[in-house]
Amino acid sequence: MSQPGPDDTDLAVELIDVHKHYQRLAHGGIPRLRNLGREGSKAEHWVINGIDLSIQRSSSTGIVGLNGAGKSTLLRLMCGVTTPSKGRVICHYPNPTLLALGVGVPQVLTGHEYAVTLCMLSGLPKDEAQARIPEIKEFAGIGDTFNQPVRTMSQGMKMRVGFAAAMHADAEFLLIDEVLAVGDKEFKSKCILALQKNLAAGATLIFTSHSATPVRQLCDRAIWIEGGLIKMDGPADEVMDAYEGIDEDPNVLVTDD
Amino acid sequence: MATDSFTLPRSSPVHHSRRQLQIVWHLVVQSFNAKYRRASLGVLWVWAEPVMRMLVFVLVFEKALGIRTGDENQAVYLFVGILFVRAATAGLNTATTSPLSNQALVNMAGVDRRIFPMIAIANSFVDLILSIPLIWVLLVVQGLSIPFDTIVLTIPILIIQYLLMLGAGFVLAAANVRVRDVNLLVQSSTVMLFYLSPTFWSPETIEGSGFEWIVDVNPLAAILMAQRDVLAWGVVPELGPLLYASAWAIGLLAIGLPLYKRVSLTMADYL
Numbered sequence: 001m002s003q004p005g006p007d008d009t010d011l012a013v014e015l016i017d018v019h020k021h022y023q024r025l026a027h028g029g030i031p032r033l034r035n036l037g038r039e040g041s042k043a044e045h046w047v048i049n050g051i052d053l054s055i056q057r058s059s060s061t062g063i064v065g066l067n068g069a070g071k072s073t074l075l076r077l078m079c080g081v082t083t084p085s086k087g088r089v090i091c092h093y094p095n096p097t098l099l100a101l102g103v104g105v106p107q108v109l110t111g112h113e114y115a116v117t118l119c120m121l122s123g124l125p126k127d128e129a130q131a132r133i134p135e136i137k138e139f140a141g142i143g144d145t146f147n148q149p150v151r152t153m154s155q156g157m158k159m160r161v162g163f164a165a166a167m168h169a170d171a172e173f174l175l176i177d178e179v180l181a182v183g184d185k186e187f188k189s190k191c192i193l194a195l196q197k198n199l200a201a202g203a204t205l206i207f208t209s210h211s212a213t214p215v216r217q218l219c220d221r222a223i224w225i226e227g228g229l230i231k232m233d234g235p236a237d238e239v240m241d242a243y244e245g246i247d248e249d250p251n252v253l254v255t256d257d
Numbered sequence: 258m259a260t261d262s263f264t265l266p267r268s269s270p271v272h273h274s275r276r277q278l279q280i281v282w283h284l285v286v287q288s289f290n291a292k293y294r295r296a297s298l299g300v301l302w303v304w305a306e307p308v309m310r311m312l313v314f315v316l317v318f319e320k321a322l323g324i325r326t327g328d329e330n331q332a333v334y335l336f337v338g339i340l341f342v343r344a345a346t347a348g349l350n351t352a353t354t355s356p357l358s359n360q361a362l363v364n365m366a367g368v369d370r371r372i373f374p375m376i377a378i379a380n381s382f383v384d385l386i387l388s389i390p391l392i393w394v395l396l397v398v399q400g401l402s403i404p405f406d407t408i409v410l411t412i413p414i415l416i417i418q419y420l421l422m423l424g425a426g427f428v429l430a431a432a433n434v435r436v437r438d439v440n441l442l443v444q445s446s447t448v449m450l451f452y453l454s455p456t457f458w459s460p461e462t463i464e465g466s467g468f469e470w471i472v473d474v475n476p477l478a479a480i481l482m483a484q485r486d487v488l489a490w491g492v493v494p495e496l497g498p499l500l501y502a503s504a505w506a507i508g509l510l511a512i513g514l515p516l517y518k519r520v521s522l523t524m525a526d527y528l
Contacts, residue, residue: 022526076525079366083263083522094266098366106361108291117287120280121367175366 009092012055012173012204013078018087020048020073020228047073048084049228057092060195060205062215062236064243065225071208072100074225075175078206093173093204095123097166099159100177107151111142114150114158115165122169132168139164139194141187156183167194174198176207180214192217212240263522273369281372285379292380303387307343311336314457330489333395337485338456340388345422345477346447348381352426353433353443356521360528370521371514374426382419392488404491411487414494417503418480424509427517434520434527454478476502 021044047070055061055078063071076082077089079096097118106114115136119129137146140160142153150158159179166174180191195218199205209215215222215236222239224232232239293300314335318324351358355373362368389411393403433439453471460472460482472478479498486492 077263080263080265081364081366082525087262089263091263091265094367096366098364100364106359109287113287117283118365120283121365123276123367126279126283 010057011090011092012057012059013053013092013206014055014088014090015051015053015074015077016088016090018048018051018053018077018084018089019046020070020077020082021046021085047228048077050087051228051230053223053230053233055204055206057204058199058202059221060199060219061207062219062222062240063206063208063225064210064212064215064222064239065208065231069225070228071225072177073228075100075177075206075208079173079175091173095121095171096173096175097122097169097171098175098177099162099166099179107149109150110148111140111146111150111153111157111161112137115140115146115161118162118165119169122166122171124169129169136161136164136168139167139190141190159183160187163191163194167191167198171198171203173204174206176205178208178210180207180209181211188214212244215240277369277372280369281375281379284372284376285383288376288380289383300387303384304391307336307339307388308391310339310343314339318457330399330401333392333399333401333489334459334485335457336395337392337489338454338481340385340392341418341481341484342451342454342456342477344381344385345418346451347384348378348422349425349429349447349450350440350443351377351380352422353429353440355426355430356434356524357528363525363528370524371427371517374423374430374517378419378422378426381422382415386415389488396489401489402491404487404489407487407491407493410493411484414480414483414487414499417499417506418477420506420510421476421480421502424506424511424513427513428509431513431517431520434524450475450477454481456481476505 024043024045051074063074065071073082075098077084078091079098080089080091081098083089106117109117112133115133116126116129119132119136120126124132140146140157140163142157142160145153145157146161150161153161160183163179163183174195180188183191192214195205199218205218207214207218219236221234222232222236222243223230224239224243232242293302296302298305311332315332319331352374355377356363356370359373359376362373363370396403429439429443433443454475454477455472460469460478463469463471479502483494483499486494
């Protein structure tokens, strides 16, 4: 799992002066012919405002910040789900794996098919992916629901299947967006153990969290994002001490953007 | 936005293509299974739907209205037409919306987004290929012989049709990501394509009408006539119209691939 990629560097991902904006359509998001080309018909919402960052291979990094700070966008940029509006992202792994709560799951697939698909997208050949299904099913711990269509599963069950597949797909570069927040206590402990095992095998882990515990448990480094910029970057304990201080400040208004 | 704003390590094109083809095939099989597993007739719907369409055309056009295709073996003529034009129109419609209908995969890392139109067109071709034996059943029922000598020629013609649909699919899917009217436009246009192609009428019936160009400019018409030749009549098709269709396929791919690739960089932001 820990073999260097084709470009033989000790970096997992590099972000060089990365900016990202989304287009917000005026007029309720409904484009009309009469509005085309008119001033103000589109507005740019800047989410990432100039980030320079390098993440080492075989390291574990936690990204924290209030809602709307840009954490999820940062992860999506790192694995190429979206691209920067300005700047450059260089990912040194050919098959990054992103696990995110907001990410949909193909509803027509069964849990079994979904797990095979995820393993294949992480770089496993199909026969190898099929061979790992018993372990994945056991890890997910949802019984026979594993063979039912994904649309019949709860959000937590879908997350369990996705997480179980990622843990058994030899994923070298794992990006996890808030996923650890939804499982029950027992499953969370199982996930932390599995992540520690993957890290020991040489994987690179980057995850976002609102909870300090997994960041302190798993990460050597933490990055605090605010307003699309890095507010603090350093050893996990130091950053989390500072972040928890602001998080507990009753004057801080936590909003969903 | 620069197209090199995100870079991944380059793997060999052969390795990358093999892996992507494996993923495409896996998703095509899954999509086929998912489509038919909840239907009580299951995979029989692959055959039931074109047969029902053919019966409607035979009953309404031939028996009720007395309209002839201009060909002696009307049922076979209709059936081949319906199968191939249906595959083209279904493929174009699903390819156009393929990034939207695969939003879950668009939001996953490591997915080469070119596979969505490829899968959409391939899905329609799976139904088409599974239906081809019905042409021969129909030939036998009509007392005609199965053209074993020319059947193999269907493969290169299918490849030309796939590439033609794929090129158009890339263009339409790229456009539909930004402008959702494209999907509605394609739905209307494919209905026109069905009626303007020689699906249930023969090109001979419009000779001298001044509308021969409808067949001449339509690359799908060239493919359709060639497939009738090799699968039903046992005739080697003319090369000229097939070269014309191939030129369309190459042209559409040359435009569609780079356009789709560019749009796919920020596709997740628009879905």
